[in-house]
Amino acid sequence: MQKPIVGITMGDPASIGPEIAVKALLNEKIHAICRPLLVGDAGVFNDIISRLKMPATVNAITKVADAAFKPGTIDVFDLKNVDMGKLAFGEISAMAGGASFDAVKKVIELALAGDVDATVTGPINKKSINEAGHHFAGHTEIYAHYTGTRKYAMLLVEENMRVIHVSTHVSLREACDLVKKDRIIQVIELLHNGILQLGATNTKIGVAGLNPHAGDSGLFGTEDDGEIKPAVEEARKMGYDVDGPVPADTLFSKAATGTYGGIVAMYHDQGHIPFKLTGFKWNAEKKQMDSVKGVNITMGLPIIRTSVDHGTAFEIAGKGIASPDAMVLAIEAAVQLSKHRIKQQNPA
Known part of the structure; x- marks a missing residue:
């Protein structure tokens, strides 16, 4: 089976995005499992x-067919959209936001056209993107x-640890209103599919409560008994192995021990x-991160999208100390999802 082509966006050019992308591609195992292609500005x-x-x-390059796909060579689908004379590390700007947005849009186009098999995104700055006139809450x-x-x-x-969300980039007040039975069932289905696509075998799912003590039988809110519990009961009837609502203050510690193959969170934070807390490790003595691990996957799309689960880290951009751990993991996850998709299309 030919190694999948993975399109990787540069992220915000004023961030650590370009640095961790190059560092990841210098990791020998990345070329061993895929054909990586960066999307952004070659000058960056x-x-x-x-x-x-x-x-x-x-x-x-301007065509995927012209990529070399060999270690030590960084193939860049060049969008030529950054003025290097105006680019400053760690600064919010419409130029940087526009360039990062263009890279995301292009990699989506390449995936929809079948030119790349999976996509991975570097970190973006939402304010920069909005200043460029693109009014989106995030990659998702x-x-x-x-x-x-x-x-x-x-x-x-x-x-x-696998965590899916009922809502993400909305206010906390709105997030409470979005805790609805149908949406919870939908997310349980997406999580179950994600667990299987990632090659895991534990499909037991824990569903978090919204309120303290999962509402404590209605003492602290009605959402847990009125929306979450009925969703869990319906999901069980559909054949899913699911618990809930489980108080959030105990659910995650259980998940960390392997009790659950995945958990459903009600809102972003x-x-x-x-x-x-599981994947980010700070070294107080060195005053830098020892590791920044965690992969963000968008479930439900017709194409594969994974991402680092950290921000732009403007404060260390250009200093050479950014960890590529999350980028390496995101690429590995994209390859795993690609392999699963190929198997589904060719059951043999």
Whole structure:
């Protein structure tokens, strides 16, 4: 089986995105499992390679067929959309936002056309993108819009911790209103499919409660008994192995021990905070991250999209100390999802 072509966006050019992309491609195992193609501005990658004295050369192309796909060569689908004279590390700008948005849009186009088998996204700055006139809350919403997808969800993965969200980029007040039976069932289905696509075998799913103590029989809110519990009961009738609502303050510790193959969080921070405590390790002595692990997968799309689950880290951009761990994991996850998709299409 031919190795999949993975399109990888540069992220915000003023961020650590270009640095971690190049570092990931210099990892021998990446070329062993896929054919990586960066999407963005070739000048940005030439600059970071020169600045950090990395052992790589850029092959700027405008057609996927012209990629070399060999170690030490960084193939870049060149969009020529960054003025290097105006680019400043760590600064929000419409230019940088526009360039990062263009890279995401292009990699989606390449995937829909079948020119790449999977996509991986580097970190973007939402304010920069909005200043460029693109009013999206994040990558997930961009992908949903340009693929015409209505039923989708964000899945975070780090070892045996898999967390999917009922809602993500909305206010906390709105998130409470979005806790509805049908949406919860939909997300349970997406999570179950994601677990299987990632090659895991534990399909038991834990569903978080929304309120403290999962509402404590209605003492602290009605959503747990009125929306979450009926969703869990219906999901069981559909054949899913699911628990809930489980108080969120105990659910994640159970998940960390492997009790669940995946968990459903009701809103963004409920899932992200415990997840990042698992994958993000700060070295107080060195005053830098030892590791930044975690993969963000958008479930429900007609194409494969994975991403690093960290931000732009403007404060360390261009310094050469950014960890490529999450980018390597995101590429590995994209390859795994691609293999699963090929098997589904060719059951043999």
